Amino acid sequence: MSDQILVINCGSSSIKFSLVDPEAGTHVLSGQVERIGSDSGFLSWKGAVQGENELGPTDHRGAMHAIVKVLRDSELDFAGIGHRVVHGGEHFTASCRINDESLEVLRAHQHLAPLHNPVNILGIEASRTAFPDKPQVMVFDTAFHQTMPRRAYLYALPHHLYTEHGVRRYGFHGTSHRYVAARAAEQLGRPLADLALLSAHLGNGCSAAAVLGGKSMDTTMGLTPLEGLVMGTRSGDVDPSLHEHLCNTLNLSLKEISALLNKQSGLLGLSGGHSNDMRTLLQAEAGGHEGAALAVEVFCYRLAKALAAQVVALGRLDALIFTGGIGENSTPVRARTVALLPFLGLHLDSAANEDHGRANRGIITTTDAPCAMVVQTDEELLIARDTASIILQPEISP
C-alpha cells in the first residue's frame, strides 16, 4: 500500500486536494474543483498527472466523485485522508481520527464557525462516501491555540458567556503557525523548545501568533477569523460599537454589517475597492494610486502594532517569522513592518530581504538573534503528517 496521504480542504465553493508524501515532504499531485454550487464547476489538477475538466452543475458530492475519478484514472493510491477543519472548539486540542462519534462532536460545534464548519463537514461526508475503506483524520485550525492561557483567550465579558456558550478567543491558522514554528527552529538550528517566536501568517486571511517553546501563548484572531490584523477583505479589529453605529446611522442590518466587515473591508475597503490582493496594490502604489498606498500603510502599521503586543505573551523574542503568500513574497511589506519594530532589536538587511533570506537560513535582519526571517508554510504537509501518524495508531472503539 502507498504511504501517501490525500489532503482535502473543503470550502464553500471549492475543494482543494493534494496527494502528499509525508516522509519526503513532497506534493505528488494537487488540484481543485472550483465554482461548486454554480452551473460551471471546474476541476483542474497538476503534478504526477495533469489535466482539467468542465464539470457543469455540481455539488460537493459530485465534486468529490470527480476527484475520485482523477485519482483512480491516475492509479495513484494513498493510505488515508486528512481533512482541514476550521473550528474544533475546546473539545479538539489535537488532530483526531474521523468516526461516527468524533463527527457527531464536530457537528455540535457548527455554531462556532457557521461560515466554515458546515462545508468542512460536507467535504468529510462526501469523502467518507467516496472512500469508505480509507481511514480519515481531521486537522483543526484552532487546535494549536488550545495552549493559550486564560488571560489570552478570555474576553472581558460576563463570564457565563464563556462557561455556558463557549464565547472566547480560539485563534485560527494553527496548522500554519505550528508548521512554520518547527521549520524556523530547523532553519535556525536550535531546539524549538528553547525559542520565543512571533509568527506572522499573511495570506488572504492574516494572523499573528506568539509561540513559546513550540506552544501557542496568544494570537490575533478570536472567536472568529475576523478579529485582529487587516486582511484581504476582512477589517480585523474595529470598535465593538461599530455595529450599533452603522445600524443607527446607515440603517444596516446585522447581516449587511457582517458582509461589510468580512467581504468589503481590509485591503479592498481601504484601497477604495481597488483590490484585496497585496501584489496588485503594491504595483498600483508604485504607479501613484493613493488608495493602494493607504491600504499598504495601514496594513503594515497594524501588523507591527499587533506583533509588538504579542511579544508581551513571550517575554522576549528570538525570531519573527514571515509566512503565507504576502509574508513569503512581499519584500516591501516585510521591510515596512520591520522598520516599525527597532525597539524589538530588529534591523532590516535590505539585500537579504530582497533575496527573501535565501542566503542565510531565511534571515532578513542584520543580526541573527533576535532576527526576522522568511519561512515557507506548508499546511498540507502538516495535515498529511498528522494523518499518517494517527492512522498508524490502533483505533480505540468508543
Ligand code: ADP
Ligand atoms: P491564501 O490565504 O488564500 O492561501 P496566499 O497565502 O496564497 O493566500 O496569499 C495571497 C496573498 O499573497 C495575496 O495578497 C497576494 O497578492 C500575495 N502575494 C503573492 N505573491 C506576492 C508577491 N510576489 N508580492 C506581493 N504579494 C504577493
